[in-house]
Amino acid sequence: MSLRLNKNDLFLTGMNSVVVEERHPQADFPTHDHDFDELVIVWRGNGMHIWNDIPYPITCGDLFYINARDRHSYESANELALDNVLFCRERFRLEADWAQLLPGENASQEQRYWRLSTLGMSVLRDKVDELAKECMKSEPLSVQLSEALLMQLALLLLRFRHRPDSGVLPDAHQLDLLLMALRAGIAEPFHLETFCQQHQLNPRSLRALFKQHTGLSVMNYLRQLRLCRAMSLLRYGNKAIGDVAAECGFDDSNYFSVVFNRAYGVSPRDYRQRFIAQAKKTPPQPFSLIAAD
Incomplete structure (x- = not known):
């Protein structure tokens, strides 16, 4: 209630x-x-x-x-x-x-x-x-x-x-660039050093700046984004667990299950079962990190 x-x-x-x-x-x-x-x-x-x-x-x-x-x-x-x-x-x-x-x-x-x-x-x-x-x-x-x-x-x-998926941001701060890259690349491997080379940034300074503003490390924040996306796909979709894992940047579905269980205290399969009846009654719109026009 x-x-x-x-x-x-x-x-x-x-x-x-x-x-x-x-x-x-x-x-x-x-x-x-x-x-x-x-x-x-x-x-x-x-x-x-x-x-x-x-x-x-x-x-x-x-x-x-x-x-x-x-x-x-x-x-x-x-x-x-x-x-x-x-x-x-x-x-x-x-x-x-x-x-x-x-x-x-x-x-x-x-x-x-x-x-x-x-x-x-x-x-x-x-x-x-x-x-x-x-x-x-x-x-x-x-x-x-x-x-x-x-x-x-x-x-x-x-x-x-x-927009959360915007690839171009005038006067972008290095923190903005990193947050946009993380949100846009949930399904792909992310390497901070490669990102910093592309944008001529210092990895150590950027890690410290990210931690100062978000309270998380870069990889912990990316894991949070991926798990949040997985929650939505499991709750409102019918894709196989392995497909959900791949779409959320996990190459190994077993590892995905371990990480999900550690974060939420329940397996991806059991989490989905919890919401099947509710989803059949009123299917809501799926979660997205992208804002529509």
Whole structure:
């Protein structure tokens, strides 16, 4: 059963249209929904975001546009820091194309999952902090300023976000390049030294930078991506275990089973059986690291 979060418990007054809930850190949190929409911006650390039953491995730079009707939860949180920017569309007073600025019910789930560049995150950090301070005031001018700051934040998100599978990112930071390469190459062997040679980077420095921002080593993060993809394929597909292993970058299906069992305490076959009945009733969309147009 999903936990329900209500705007009356979180917004300062019935006039305020936006509030920032800082989660530094974000602990594991059970499945919940709410009667407001929200932006989720992940600043550092890692974990698992289960969004409408679809698992997403999350780390610094992940961006989600969550609708009021969505169900989501956080699992396996590890030094995870994020901000939830909550907003009530029905309270907006400024004239704007809010459906474009903050994609909602008319946008698919894949259209509401993005990545942020390192440069973008540094710009957005200041804007979120400014909004967090202003939205804690109840006088009419502050209510209007908060909404105006939300509009600025939404515009900046449009400027700095990119699709998770994007191969080209202007002004890309070395961390952005690495994260994109890992997400795009789940099924293929990955060698950090080769990647660094291609981009003229220092492997030792890049390892340290990656650990600082994500809380994981490069290979542990890649393993998390692969296992998350495997969870979705097992839960919502009917491919053979060996084919799932190959699609997720495991050459040996026995080794895949060992790694999966070690991570989740259950074999891939038993994990699939757990969801067969549920999948037959209401087959949901499969997990993807790629955002659609």
